Amino acid sequence: MGCRPPVIVPERGDEPAGQAVLALSASSRAALDLCVHCGFCLAVCPTYDHLGIEDDSPRGRLHLIRNLSEGNIQPTGKVLEHLDLCLDCRACESACPAGVRYGVVIEDARAQLEAVRPRPFWAGGLRAFFLRGVFPRPAILRALARGLRLSQRLGLDRAATKLGLVRGRMALLADTARVPRQFSSDLLPGLTPARGARRYKVALLQGCVNDVLFGPTNAASVRVLAANGCEVSIPAGQCCCGSLAFHFGGIEQARAQARRNIDVFLETGAEYIITNAAGCGSTMKQYDHLLAGDPAYAEKARLVSAKVRDITEFLASIDLAPPPLPVRVKATYQDACHLAHGQGVRAQPRKLLSMIPGLELVSLRDSDTCCGSAGVYNIVQPEMADALLRRKMENIAATGAQVVASANAGCMMQLRLGARLYGPPVEVLHVIDLLDRAYGEGNGHG
Ligand code: SF4
Ligand code: SF4
Incomplete structure (x- = not known):
């Protein structure tokens, strides 16, 4: 790896110079400037590991983004391909000794490249x-999910796949993700009292995909809390x-959506x-960064971001009641990126x-290596x-192991698909x- 500067191989169709298509934010620019090209991040990058191509590594992508922002290269199909292939898994951030916040840079670049x-x-x-x-309209998402459930019950989804109307990963995922009869918004009241004396007052994000596909997990979360x-x-x-909007640029x-959730x-x-x-x-947790330039919401976003906890993070930080019942399984844990x-x-x-x-x-x-789910990545980058x-x-x-535990709906759907396809x-x-x-509550099935 060493400290060699990365090399961008000129590709057919690249314009050698021209107008810069990226105007990076101050935080992206600061993150880019921290990179010392050491290459420690290469070893943990799933796409570099698979392809061995510098431009498909974190260091290579940062170099591409810098050149796009300086007008040295143009966003040709090939350049976009290298950037699109990034999972935004942020394994490179964990490995980076210089503290480069790669996620800030790639998300900023992606949002701007959408325009061109x-x-x-x-x-x-x-x-x-x-x-x-x-996605921002829960009622419409629920109506679509009910339609999908009906089509699953009537077998229309499998018929559509057989006829080639729905193809590839989308068809497999839709077939694996069976829509339950009730969504968490049907199952759960707006307010659930603490069992015994109240120690904390918390609010749960029920989510969009989680609401319609993982209602039982939301219900389990409320019971455990x-x-x-x-x-x-x-x-x-x-x-x-x-x-999801972020992932789509x-x-x-x-x-x-952040403003609406902040108010609520x-x-x-x-x-x-x-x-x-x-x-x-x-x-x-990034709402503060997302709305840093909005005078009406910057402070409120900071307040909300500071309150956000993953449920495992929260429960592990409090004096947890010992769970009394044995669950006799051999389990392993997959880290969500x-x-x-x-x-x-x-x-x-x-x-x-x-x-x-x-x-x-x-x-x-390699429990913290991406499973390939990554938002909508498994649909848009199936290979x-x-x-x-x-x-x-x-x-x-x-x-x-008989059971794989994880803490993210996307990973769970991807791993269920993996168990079905490959065992x-x-x-x-x-x-x-x-x-x-x-x-002693529920049966735990998502
Ligand atoms: S992102 Fe970090 S680990 Fe990767 S090359 Fe730059 S400084 Fe090194
Ligand atoms: S976010 Fe993941 S896929 Fe993208 S460059 Fe970093 S390690 Fe590689």
Whole structure:
């Protein structure tokens, strides 16, 4: 690796010089300037590991972004491909000795490159529909999920796949993610009192995908929190945290959703805002950065970001009631990238699992390497996502575990798909589903 400066190989179609297409924010520029090209990040980057190409490494991508911002190269298809292939898993941040906040740079670059990206008219319309019409509008998302559930019950989804109307990863994921009868918004009241004396007042983000696909995990979260002295509110006006818009490069849309959630969650007066999805928690912890330039929201965003805790982080920090019932399984733990690398939460979920009587926790090789889920990455970059998933499932098979625990809906869906396609036939559960079983509640199935 060494300290050699990275080399951009000129590619056919690259313009040698021209107008800069990126005007990086001050924080992105500061992050870029910290990079000393040491290459320590290369060893942990899943795309570099798989392809061995400098431009598909963190250092190479930072170099591409710097050159785009200085007008030395143009955003040709090839340049965009290298940037698109990044999972935004932020493993490089954990490895970087200089403290480069790679995520800030790539997210800033992606948001700006959306404006210059050539896209067919229909694809632009579809993107706008999901970005502005579905994820920020829980009622529409629920209506679509009910439609998907009906089509799953009637077998229309499988018929559509057979006819080639729905293809590839999207078809497989839709088939693996069976929509439950009730969403968490149907199951859970707006306010759940603490069991016994109230020790904390918390508010739960029920999420968009979590609401419609992981209602039982949201219900388990409320039960476990209440069992540990939390009064739990689920404010009705909340919407998707904005991370999906972020992944699509829709930064203004993400900001709009952040403002709405900030108002709604501050209104609850909760001491802590709890998330059980790593990607959502990571985004909400960045609301302060996202809205730093908004005089009306900067301070409120800072307040909200400071209150956000992943549920495993929160529970591991309080005096937790010992779970009484044994859960006799051999389990392993898969770190969600946006929990381990994005929030530095690694020990806490393991601590909770090790408190469960009867549960044998075995370690997973490369547990903090991305499984290939990464928001919508597994749909838009299916080949790389599949390569990462295969390797992950091989590592899981080597543990001999019957259960894989994780703390993020996207990872859980990807690992369930992996178990179905490649084996081993493991059960994939949220850490909180297992803890909930040990408290004697629910069956923990997401
Ligand atoms: S991002 Fe960090 S680890 Fe990677 S080359 Fe730059 S300084 Fe080194
Ligand atoms: S975020 Fe992940 S995929 Fe992207 S450059 Fe960093 S380590 Fe590689």
